[in-house]
Amino acid sequence: MLMKKNLIFRLFLPMVLFTLFHSCIHDETLASSDPASKEYTNKSLWKEDEKYIMNVMKIYQDNELKIKKSNGIPYWNYATTVDRYDESFLIVPVVENGKVVSVLQVPRHQDKVYFVYTFSEPDLQFFQNLLSSRLKKAMKTMSDETNKLTCSTLTYSVWHPDSESNSDPSSGSGHWETYHVTRCSFSQITECVGIVGPDGECNEGGGGYDYPTGGGTGSNPPNPPNPCDKLKMQTSNITFKNNITSLAGKTSDDYESGYRIGNNSDGTLQNQILQNKPGSQQVDLKAFSNTITIMHSHYDGLYPIFSPGDVIFFNQWIVWAQNWNAIPTNTPKIPLNNLTFTLVTSNGNYSFNFDGTAATPLPSYTQQQLEDLDRKYSEDYLNNAVTVGNVSGNVSYDMDKLEKQFLKFMIDKMNMAGLKLYKTTESGNIKLDLVNGNRTATNCP
Amino acid sequence: MKKILLIIQFLSIFTFCNAQIYPLNTSPSDIPSNAYIKDTNNELDKYVGMWKGVWNGKILFLELRKIKTYSSIPNDTHPYYKDRILGERKVIASNGTVEIDRITNFDIQSPEFSGIGQSLKNINWKRLYFYPKNMCRKTATLDITNFTGNQMTLHFEYLPSIIDPNCQHNAYVDQYGDFPINFPKDIVLTKQ
Numbered sequence: 184m185l186m187k188k189n190l191i192f193r194l195f196l197p198m199v200l201f202t203l204f205h206s207c208i209h210d211e212t213l214a215s216s217d218p219a220s221k222e223y224t225n226k227s228l229w230k231e232d233e234k235y236i237m238n239v240m241k242i243y244q245d246n247e248l249k250i251k252k253s254n255g256i257p258y259w260n261y262a263t264t265v266d267r268y269d270e271s272f273l274i275v276p277v278v279e280n281g282k283v284v285s286v287l288q289v290p291r292h293q294d295k296v297y298f299v300y301t302f303s304e305p306d307l308q309f310f311q312n313l314l315s316s317r318l319k320k321a322m323k324t325m326s327d328e329t330n331k332l333t334c335s336t337l338t339y340s341v342w343h344p345d346s347e348s349n350s351d352p353s354s355g356s357g358h359w360e361t362y363h364v365t366r367c368s369f370s371q372i373t374e375c376v377g378i379v380g381p382d383g384e385c386n387e388g389g390g391g392y393d394y395p396t397g398g399g400t401g402s403n404p405p406n407p408p409n410p411c412d413k414l415k416m417q418t419s420n421i422t423f424k425n426n427i428t429s430l431a432g433k434t435s436d437d438y439e440s441g442y443r444i445g446n447n448s449d450g451t452l453q454n455q456i457l458q459n460k461p462g463s464q465q466v467d468l469k470a471f472s473n474t475i476t477i478m479h480s481h482y483d484g485l486y487p488i489f490s491p492g493d494v495i496f497f498n499q500w501i502v503w504a505q506n507w508n509a510i511p512t513n514t515p516k517i518p519l520n521n522l523t524f525t526l527v528t529s530n531g532n533y534s535f536n537f538d539g540t541a542a543t544p545l546p547s548y549t550q551q552q553l554e555d556l557d558r559k560y561s562e563d564y565l566n567n568a569v570t571v572g573n574v575s576g577n578v579s580y581d582m583d584k585l586e587k588q589f590l591k592f593m594i595d596k597m598n599m600a601g602l603k604l605y606k607t608t609e610s611g612n613i614k615l616d617l618v619n620g621n622r623t624a625t626n627c628p
Numbered sequence: 629m630k631k632i633l634l635i636i637q638f639l640s641i642f643t644f645c646n647a648q649i650y651p652l653n654t655s656p657s658d659i660p661s662n663a664y665i666k667d668t669n670n671e672l673d674k675y676v677g678m679w680k681g682v683w684n685g686k687i688l689f690l691e692l693r694k695i696k697t698y699s700s701i702p703n704d705t706h707p708y709y710k711d712r713i714l715g716e717r718k719v720i721a722s723n724g725t726v727e728i729d730r731i732t733n734f735d736i737q738s739p740e741f742s743g744i745g746q747s748l749k750n751i752n753w754k755r756l757y758f759y760p761k762n763m764c765r766k767t768a769t770l771d772i773t774n775f776t777g778n779q780m781t782l783h784f785e786y787l788p789s790i791i792d793p794n795c796q797h798n799a800y801v802d803q804y805g806d807f808p809i810n811f812p813k814d815i816v817l818t819k820q
Contacts, residue, residue: 439788462805463766464786484749485788496790546702551738554759555700557767559656561757562745563665563710567655569746576750591657595706620657 224260228313228321228339232264236273239289239296242392250298250392255279257287261313265337265366266324270394272366276310283310295391305449309364318342318352322361338363365450410520410538411627414605414612417444417476417523418534422452427607430480430527439466441479470500472507472517478525486565487528487580488589489535489604491556491597494545497524497535498599501542525607530582532607539601556596564592586615587622656708667694667711672744674777675713678820683812685722690715690741690817691731700737715741715756719810727810730761747771749785758784763807764795778819784811 221244223237240259243250255277262275270291277285277300286306288299313319322338340359342352349355408416417423426442433440441457457479458467466479477500481487489497504517519542524535548556568585569578590604594617605627606613612627648663652671659665667673672694679690692715699707716730716739730740740759747753749771756770767787774781786807795801800808 437785458791460791460801460805463801463807464788465791465801466788467791481788484785486748492790548702550759550761550765552700552702553765554738554742554767557759558712558742558757559699559701562712562743563656566746567653567657569748569751571751576752578746578748578751588655588657595656596701596704598703598705 226260227263228319229263229266229324229337231262232268232270232273235264235270235291236262236275238270238395239273242296242394243298246392252298253277253285253287253300255284258310258314261310263337263364265364274306274364274366276307276314278314281314283307283314286310291394294394296394297391303449305362306364309362312341312360312362313339315341318350320359336363336365410536410603411612411614413518413521414523414534414536414627417521417536418525418607418612420452422454423476423478423525426454426478427525427527427532430478431529431532433480434482434527434529436480436482437461437484438464439479439482441466441468441477443470443474444476444478445471445473446475447473468496470503470522472504472513472515475518475521476523476525478527481526481528483529485528486561486585487530487582488533488565488585489524489526491553491560493524493526493535494593494597494599494602495548497537497602498542498545500524501537502544505542530580530585534605534607534612536603536605537601538603543600545597545599559596560592564588583622587617590615590617590622591620652711656706659708661706662708664696664709665711666696666709672711672713674775675744675780679780679817680820681812681815681817683815686727687720688812688815688817689718689720689731691717691734692741693734693736695736713741713743713756714739715743717741717811741770756782758811760807760809760811763809764792764797765789766807766809768809768811774816779816781816782812782814784813 221240223233223240225231225233225236236259240257240262243257256279257275258278259275262273264271264273272288272290275287275289276283277287284307285300285302288301289296290299291297319339319341322340325336325338338361340361342350342357343360344350344352344355344357346355346357350357352359422444426444430440430442438459438461440459443455443457445453445455447453453473457469457477459465468477468479470477481490500522501519504519504522507513508516508519519537520539522537526533546552565585565588568581568588570581571579586604586606593599593602593604604615606615606624614625614627616623616625648660649666649668650659650663651668652665654665656665675692676694677692679692681688681690692713694711695714697710697712697714701707714736716734717728718726718731719728721727738759740761741756742759743754743756745755745757747755747769750773754772754775756772758768758770760766760768766789769785769787770782771785772780773783792798797807800806
């Protein structure tokens with residue numbers, strides 16, 4: 184009886200699997216409609232923001248002579264809004280003689296849309312295979328977890344049979360190959376007054392095309408992100424959170440460690456460990472033009488808040504980035520207000536960011552002045568937040584008082600206009616200020 | 629008589645304004661600008677003097693003085709006076725060569741040692757801060773792990789810093805994992 188049951192099971196299993204398999208395969212047929220047709224039929228593997236696609240399609244058709252910068256025809260049926268449904272972005276393949284020759288990106292900034300031709304090889308490949316008649320299956324769409332959408336990755340696999348005579352994956356041999364496209368929304372897009380480039384950079388000049396607003400989600404262009412939004416974008420992604428966990432495990436070392444997070448040109452994040460020299464207690468806080476976040480730890484035995492050296496570093500970073508942006512040929516431009524400097528300690532984590540338009544450099548301190556800053560920071564201001572320890576002599580801190588003393592120290596001794604201090608917790612950021620000499624904490628969701 | 633009273637009143641106000649004195653543990657946040665955080669209880673006096681110790685055959689002299697300091701920080705919007713312990717050192721090699729002598733010309737504006745602070749390693753310890761010269765602005769702490777009045781034990785630890793690619797000591801640091809700082813990690817000093 185058991186043998187019989189097993190036999191039935193074995194006979195039916197391939198059939199069940201075959202049925203399941205086919206249910207998630209999108210079998211493409213190009214012949215069903217003209218891909219260059221002026222009517223839109225969604226042939227993407229994903230749910231799309233069809234309203235935006237149709238609106239952009241119309242703008243393109245009305246202004247084709249002015250917009251067209253490349254041979255070929257946009258295949259609107261294959262346009263994808265990369266998991267965005269707020270009428271903000273699409274990419275569409277431009278095809279000539281059956282070959283994808285460029286990819287047109289169309290971001291919306293307020294009530295204007297911009298047409299940017301790109302020629303990135305992975306993107307061309309992505310659409311070329313999407314247009315093919317081979318078997319495809321869409322994979323799960325990956326999105327950044329922040330509700331202010333940052334990055335989305337569309338992935339699909341294409342079945343490449345070993346022999347064209349048998350292209351059925353259930354019976355013929357072959358392999359699946361995966362293609363993906365990732366798009367990130369950078370804050371520059373909302374700040375940009377010109378054309379937003381393929382990597383979110385802002386290229387000055389060049390007007391956009393009017394986007395019809397009124398009705399639907401597009402009627403209210405998104406507000407420019409506020410400082411809390413900008414900070415959240417940096418402090419809620421998974422790379423940042425993993426780094427926090429890693430650095431939190433290093434607070435009992437006797438040297439500092441750190442990470443540098445940067446934007447890759449394809450929109451993904453790059454994460455690098457900061458070089459350090461444990462013996463001489465040195466860490467390499469170096470920023471590049473793509474650096475967006477720098478994180479480091481203060482081990483136990485140091486004040487669990489930024490040091491005067493950290494304040495000087497952050498000031499130099501912002502001023503350097505500002506000078507970088509001032510050189511017209513330097514691209515992409517650095518979003519000054521997004522740069523985040525985070526500190527991890529056993530007593531909580533803190534972040535600096537810059538909420539201003541122009542940064543002023545702190546004085547170029549002499550060694551004597553630096554010593555004086557250190558002396559007043561360590562011996563006078565923060566000293567007061569040390570509380571009576573336990574019998575073993577361990578030091579503890581009145582953290583509210585420490586934050587107050589630190590804010591007062593910064594205002595008195597090394598004030599930098601636009602510098603903001605936040606407490607960065609698992610549940611979000613809290614802005615810390617000194618109002619009439621008292622520490623205030625405001626949620627910064 | 630009225631005039632005399634007025635003069636006394638004026639003088640007392642003047643004296644009061646000038647004598648904004650606060651004890652040593654007062655936070656600068658709680659005082660007006662140009663006030664004086666003074667060692668009213670003479671708790672710093674016990675550190676003052678010439679201290680001597682030996683390590684690796686070398687002799688270390690550490691002279692500590694109590695000095696009323698002010699501010700050298702540019703754009704300091706809240707300067708104040710404070711009594712501190714400031715120090716300089718002299719290092720003599722075993723062959724008698726004087727390797728470092730900053731005591732002869734004690735620099736009260738920018739000395740190598742400053743205190744007295746609270747150790748952040750142990751609540752029962754006090755600490756000196758060490759700002760060695762020509763070390764690419766590298767700094768350290770000296771925790772006073774034992775103090776008897778005529779003896780004190782110092783424990784040295786670097787404070788962290790950012791790698792300076794232009795530091796002239798980088799090759800030495802890479803080779804030895806340390807700066808050529810010419811100072812012991814641990815030493816017992818005796819008051820002279």
